[in-house]
Amino acid sequence: MIDYFQNRRSQIAYDGFQHVSLVVQCVLLATVIALVLAVLVYRSSFATQVAEGVGAVGLTIPSFALLGLLIAPFGLGVLTSVIAVTFYALLPILRNAVVGLAGVDRSLIESARGIGMSRFRTLWQIEIPLAWPVILNGIRVSTQLVMGIAAVAAYVLGPGLGGYIFEGLSRLGGSGAVPAAAVGTIGVIILAFILDVLLLLLGRLTTSRGLRV
Amino acid sequence: MSETVASTRSAETDSGPVSGAEVILENVGKRYPGQQQPAVGDLSMTINAGEIVMLVGPSGCGKTTTLKMINRLIEPTSGRIMLGGEDIIKANGDELRRRIGYVIQAGGLFPHMTVEANVKLVPNMLGWDKKKTATRTEELLDLVGLDPKVYRSRYPKELSGGQQQRVGVARALAADPPVLLMDEPFGAVDPITRQRLQDELLRIQKELRKTIIIVTHDFDEAVKLGDRIAIFRQGGEIVQYDTPEEILASPADDFVESFVGAGATLRQLTLVRVKDVPLDMPVTARIGEDKQEIARRAMQEGARDVVVVDERNRPLRWVDLRELEGSGKLAAGEDNKLKVIGEGATLNDALDTMLVSSHSSAIVVGRGNQIVGRVNVDIITNAIALLRSARNGANDDLDEMPDHDSSTRPSGARRVTR
Ligand SMILES: Nc1ncnc2c1ncn2[C@@H]1O[C@H](COP(=O)(O)OP(=O)(O)OP(=O)(O)O)[C@@H](O)[C@H]1O
């Protein structure tokens, strides 16, 4: 086990980096898409319900199934991984963004409009910052979720630590199977933990002191 | 009518020049989509430049709708609104609102921005340079009675309700708008704070002379603050639009009568300011003075208690003669039972304050919070008696001269007769 790790140290570090990089980029992309969607739907309760429904159903799709479906149009490789990971990352963020934006005190929005802020400025300077703690929570949940999904995405030759897990599974019973699966699994857990701490820190830095309790 | 008390409101000699603009509503209406009855039917009124106009009326009668049509947060469905001679429908809505101050209940401050950032919002949108904005922010916080050094970088949650409300007013005044709209601005604060904020608004108004339109549920507040009061009925119909004195003395109909209520005479206490009645001066003493000496002085005056003041004559606390027994010097200390009101407060405020004070009287302070006297029950009783006789007298006069003078009086010269 130790040997397995020692011999492949730099390769594992590289794959770990790739894994995190995939997750971070997909979460960023998902955040942008989720915010745009949330802004489009949050004022209408019907659209909000549709968005939440899709979100809930979306999460029940097994990741393997989705990857399988995506292979046909997009082939094996990074693009398919990115699409699948971004899709799953989107769901919790969208949900929280809609809830967060809808939860902003109406009187504050009226106050903003009343002193002459345009709709866009109100959204950007008032509504999003006020909803930010909730949105950020969605981003954290989402990051944890897709750390695991990204590992599964190795199935379609996506980058990252998933490869070790599949390697272990395919050689089940053979030599090196357990260390490989363990490196993949433990690696994902450790990186997920580090990312979460970083996100907490980011939350600290980006949330106004006026909003903390 | 016996004697005439000097005019007590904004239009006094030492007030600043009018910086407000005239607002005219012409046949303004608002029908919300899908509703049978319009929220506001056909409303016409002129709000004179530099006046405070109070909109009162039962819930749902269209006060907020009317107010919000003036800054086009709500677009009128008919009619025309002129602001300083300009038809507001021609302006861009956002730009229009930057030129009109807007204050809602509890101030409507943005919790994620500091006091300073909140106040700077409008100047920033108008593209003022940094230096001008910074100076203005300080000036405004001073104006509303908040020390910029202390409060500038606080967040709204670190302020009391009253302080939040003040920042809300500062923010609304930031770009020096000619018109200020306030929707139940003091609805969310306790009565004592409300009274203070009202006094402050009057003080600020005396300096700035804006056109201020305030929606309120509190008829006493309307009488206290308003140069004129508009009483609304369902559908945004104005039942009476007149000075507080006129409305109290001759309500237009039963509806107004019910609003004015049974306590009309007591209500009129709201028309009289503390500085317009002869005050009583309590015996004062300084910390460090000899107790026996103070007691002797109090005895001479026939007083049973003494107000301790600091070196600048600001009242600190009450002491009883009993506490002055024995020898020695008067010790420092404060007590929160000493209640203070400003000279601009109304007798109604004074009455409220006295009720929570330990010595059934309120200390009146003037410039620099220096003591100028006290109001007690006798003073209020006298005022009521005078008001009552004046009211009876006025009613008699009215029968003979139905064309009382509200339209011909210059807006400055009117005020309480008693
Ligand atoms: N956005 C809206 N859509 C439909 N109807 C509305 C809307 N806003 C107000 N109304 C209706 O218009 C009427 C006037 O409302 P408005 O808010 O102006 O009353 P108000 O006098 O301010 O009442 P309150 O003293 O309770 O604040 C009410 O009957 C209300 O139900």
Ligand SMILES: [Mg+2]
């Ligand atoms: Mg209202």
